[in-house]
Amino acid sequence: EIVLTQSPATLSLSPGERATLSCRASQTVSSYVAWYQQKPGQSPRLLIYDASNRATGIPARFSGSGSGTDFTLTISSLEPEDFAVYYCQQRRAFGQGTKVEIK
Amino acid sequence: QVTLRESGPALVKPEQTLTLTCSFSGFSLSTGSMCVSWVRQPPGKALEWLALIDWGDDKYYNTSLETRLAISKDTSKNQVVLTMTNMDPMDTATYYCARTPYRSGPLPPDYWGPGILVTVSS
Numbered sequence: 001e002i003v004l005t006q007s008p009a010t011l012s013l014s015p016g017e018r019a020t021l022s023c024r025a026s027q028t029v030s031s032y033v034a035w036y037q038q039k040p041g042q043s044p045r046l047l048i049y050d051a052s053n054r055a056t057g058i059p060a061r062f063s064g065s066g067s068g069t070d071f072t073l074t075i076s077s078l079e080p081e082d083f084a085v086y087y088c089q090q091r092r093a094f095g096q097g098t099k100v101e102i103k
Numbered sequence: 104q105v106t107l108r109e110s111g112p113a114l115v116k117p118e119q120t121l122t123l124t125c126s127f128s129g130f131s132l133s134t135g136s137m138c139v140s141w142v143r144q145p146p147g148k149a150l151e152w153l154a155l156i157d158w159g160d161d162k163y164y165n166t167s168l169e170t171r172l173a174i175s176k177d178t179s180k181n182q183v184v185l186t187m188t189n190m191d192p193m194d195t196a197t198y199y200c201a202r203t204p205y206r207s208g209p210l211p212p213d214y215w216g217p218g219i220l221v222t223v224s225s
Binding site: 001032034036038043044045046049055087089091092093094095096097 | 150
């Protein structure tokens with residue numbers, strides 16, 4: 001059973017700064033990793049699939065990279081609406097989430 | 104336009120069986136390469152994958168919960184039903200259904216319902 005570990009648990013940044021979120025898998029998962037954004041009271045929103053492909057309608061400031069066991073979600077310049085919790089996912093596993101909060 | 108919506112009881116008692124229905128539109132589970140997943144989220148906690156059913160009626164379950172879960176579909180009604188037996192207060196969570204495309208394996212769920220909060224309490 002694959003376990004996904006996200007770091008850091010919380011990221012405190014200011015609007016305009018770059019956010020780098022990490023997701024590590026307990027075993028090789030090729031490139032089948034997705035990233036979701038979730039805001040309070042809302043359903044998860046698919047951002048990235050297959051490690052680096054943006055989902056429909058997702059702004060270019062969101063990018064994903066990685067393969068094997070280490071994956072990264074980068075938000076190049078944080079907009080006010082980007083402060084949320086982010087989850088990585090691989091098949092049946094979800095990470096525990098990284099909260100991006102306003103510094 | 105793809106939409107999904109969960110329905111069911113907001114409150115169940117311990118040891119009861121929970122039955123949730125996912126009603127969807129904008130896609131079909133009778134054609135190939137499409138599935139529906141259930142995912143839950145306890146208050147303030149992370150997402151947890153529960154179950155998946157595909158167009159061919161193959162079913163997959165979270166190994167930790169599979170003795171308590173059952174998933175089924177009614178393609179004529181565009182509905183997927185999840186049942187969970189022997190409910191416990193630890194099962195209190197928001198339960199989501201989500202469309203899950205398939206390509207040599209399930210892809211990440213791309214459309215999600217708004218979720219339904221189920222509280223387990225006597």
